Amino acid sequence: xxxxxxxxxxxxxxxxxxxxxxxxxxxxxxxxxxxxxxxxxxxxxxxxxxxxxxxxxxxxxxxxxxxxxxxxxxxxxxxxxxxxxxxxxxxxxxxxxxxxxxxxxxxxxxxxxxxxxxxxxxxxxxxxxxxxxxxxxxxxxxxxxxxxxxxxxxxxxxxxxxxxxxxxxxxxxxxxxxxxxxxxxxxxxxxxxxxxxxxxxxxxxxxxxxxxxxxxxxxxxxxxxxxxxxxxxxxxxxxxxxxxxxxxxxxxxxxxxxxxxxxxxxxxxxxxxxxxxxxxxxxxxxxxxxxxxxxxxxxxxxxxxxxxxxxxxxxxxxxxxxxxxxxxxxxxxxxxxxxxxxxxxxxxxxxxxxxxxxxxxxxxxxxxxxxxxxxxxxxxxxxxxxxxxxxxxxxxxxxxxxxxxxxxxxxxxxxxxxxxx
Numbered sequence: 001x002x003x004x005x006x007x008x009x010x011x012x013x014x015x016x017x018x019x020x021x022x023x024x025x026x027x028x029x030x031x032x033x034x035x036x037x038x039x040x041x042x043x044x045x046x047x048x049x050x051x052x053x054x055x056x057x058x059x060x061x062x063x064x065x066x067x068x069x070x071x072x073x074x075x076x077x078x079x080x081x082x083x084x085x086x087x088x089x090x091x092x093x094x095x096x097x098x099x100x101x102x103x104x105x106x107x108x109x110x111x112x113x114x115x116x117x118x119x120x121x122x123x124x125x126x127x128x129x130x131x132x133x134x135x136x137x138x139x140x141x142x143x144x145x146x147x148x149x150x151x152x153x154x155x156x157x158x159x160x161x162x163x164x165x166x167x168x169x170x171x172x173x174x175x176x177x178x179x180x181x182x183x184x185x186x187x188x189x190x191x192x193x194x195x196x197x198x199x200x201x202x203x204x205x206x207x208x209x210x211x212x213x214x215x216x217x218x219x220x221x222x223x224x225x226x227x228x229x230x231x232x233x234x235x236x237x238x239x240x241x242x243x244x245x246x247x248x249x250x251x252x253x254x255x256x257x258x259x260x261x262x263x264x265x266x267x268x269x270x271x272x273x274x275x276x277x278x279x280x281x282x283x284x285x286x287x288x289x290x291x292x293x294x295x296x297x298x299x300x301x302x303x304x305x306x307x308x309x310x311x312x313x314x315x316x317x318x319x320x321x322x323x324x325x326x327x328x329x330x331x332x333x334x335x336x337x338x339x340x341x342x343x344x345x346x347x348x349x350x351x352x353x354x355x356x357x358x359x360x361x362x363x364x365x366x367x368x369x370x371x372x373x374x375x376x377x378x379x380x381x382x383x384x385x386x387x388x389x390x391x392x393x394x395x396x397x398x399x400x401x402x403x404x405x406x407x408x409x410x411x412x413x414x415x416x417x418x419x420x421x
Contacts, residue, residue, distance in 0.1 A: 010125070010133030021342050022136075024349045025335070026118060029138050029161055036157040038116040038140050043097035045120060051096055052089045056291040056317060063123040065090040090122035094139045095291070095314065095330060102143050102328075103321035112144035112327075114153075118335075132336060139311075141330035143318070148261045150329040151295050151313070152268045155279075158299065158309055158331045163275025165338065166347070167301065170308075172269070173282040174297045176262055177312075179246055182254035183283065187229035189221065195290070197221075197229075202286040209233065238280045240266055246283070258294075265295065291317050295329070304341060308334045353383035356409040357402050359391040364415050372413050 007013055014022065030040065052064050067088040091097050094117045102113065118138045125133060140157060142150040155172055162170065180201075184194050200215045207215070209230050216226045232249070236242040240263050247259035266279050277299075287296045287310060296312035311331035319325035356379050358372050376386045387407065392398045399410055 008133075010127040012132065018339065018343060020349055021347060022339055025165065025339060025342070026138075028164055029118065029333070030116065032161040032164060033116050033140055033157055036114070036140075036153060036160075038114045038157070040116050040118075041098075041101065042117065042119065043091075043094070043101050045091055045122075046088045047091045047097050047100070049083070049086050049089050051100055052092065054096070054320060056096065056320075058288040058290050060092040060123060060288075063125050064092055065122045065124055092123050093121055094119060094137050094332070095141070095317070098139070098141055098143075098330075099314075099317045099328070100321055102326070103318055106322075106326075109143075112142050112150070115139075115141045115143065117141075129340075136335040138333045138335050139330055141328060143326060143328045145329070146315075146327040148265050148268075148295075150327070151265050151297070152272075154311065154329060154331040155265070155269050155297065156272055156274070158333060159269075159277055160274040161333070162277075162299065162309075162338075165342065167341075168276045169278075170299055170301045171278045171280050172297060172299055173280050173285050174262065174265065174295065175282050175285040176258055176295050177292055178258045178294060179250075179254060179262075179283060180286065182246070182250040182258075183229065183232050185253045186250050187232065188225040189229070193221075198286045201284060202288065204233075204284040233283060236281075236283050238282060240281070242281045242283070262295070287312060297331070301341070304337060306337075308337045308341070310334075351406065353385060354409060355385045355387070355405075355407045356411070357387040357389065357407045358411050358413050359389055359395070359398070361391045361412070361414045364413065368413065368415065375411075 046067060049064075049066065053061055055061070066082075066086045067090070068085055069087050098115060098117060102109065102115075106113075116139070118136065120134055121137050122134050125131060127133060140154060142154065155174075159170075159172065180198060181191075181194055184197050185191070189197050196219065197216065200212055200219070203215070204212050213226050213230050216229070217223060235249075236245055243259050243262045243266070246254060247256055262281065266281065269279055285296060285298060287298070291314040292312040293315045294313035297310065298307040299309035300307050309331060311329070313327075313329040315327050316325055318328055356376075358376060360369065360372060364372075372388060376388055379386045387402070389398075391412070395412075402410055
């Protein structure tokens, strides 16, 4: 039987054109985030299955690629439950591994700790445009900072990086889980029903307010509560005035400090931003991960039709490892979606130096080859990217390919002479 040459469903091979952009974007991310004081760190791609299944990752926990125990530990005949067979899994995001990492190394890390982590994650999801089963995430997190400075710096750093990638007029949407809870409480929903209500609310952009209302009623909630709830969204504007309205309207349900903090974040980001984008208060934004405890945010782009970055505050996660809660907030860039958009837009990586090629005629003597190698060495010393290749029969086609790949200077190296194209 012939071996399969296509990659596994939901994963893909990377051609040189894409790899050039990926490498450039990764370096741009590192360089930009470094200017904001973030430092690189790394965690293993395999995580303890108990950590991955800790009921903090929302629907992502249904998408884990689980790893069977090895050797003597794997006894299939004696297995009664899945835990008897599995003790690890491929990480579905970088946040849970970061929490474990910080809990394990907190004594060796600065406080606050500004972490930059770039790595592949895996989800057994249904592949679609911009979504794969193996994909790279780029996270920045601030651990140990309880104030809103963490949110401000995360948003400023992420948007500065997107601006350097020539993205314009995107939107940072921001909300707070405490505002979500206050709106639900004001409308008469019970606290134990909040998660179910928010799951339905999260469909607002797909089914609209009417659809959300119909589903809530279908789930058994009273028409009065549903009408009160939906009316709030009609009354709240997507700016600072909307936050002030929530502060006044939801008295007794919403801590004023939450509203004041949201106003501080938006006004600070608007004042200090380095890129061209809008900040919008969106009371319908939920974000699925249950580990979020406060501020949540996303970056959306009209040209993509969805979010390309997201994050929020998760002050309770590290405490599950240590028994003591630690303030934590993070922002993750949808790296694969960013690369996809750059490829679709024909993005060209800026050239730092000239790309030069030497084409060697078949049969060139040793002295000639040494001369070409010496010239290439000198070119590289001057910052040029140099390719040496044997001359093909169809030299015109070969040169056209090189020119298409950005080689502006091509030198023909014949057996008896070296001629400049």
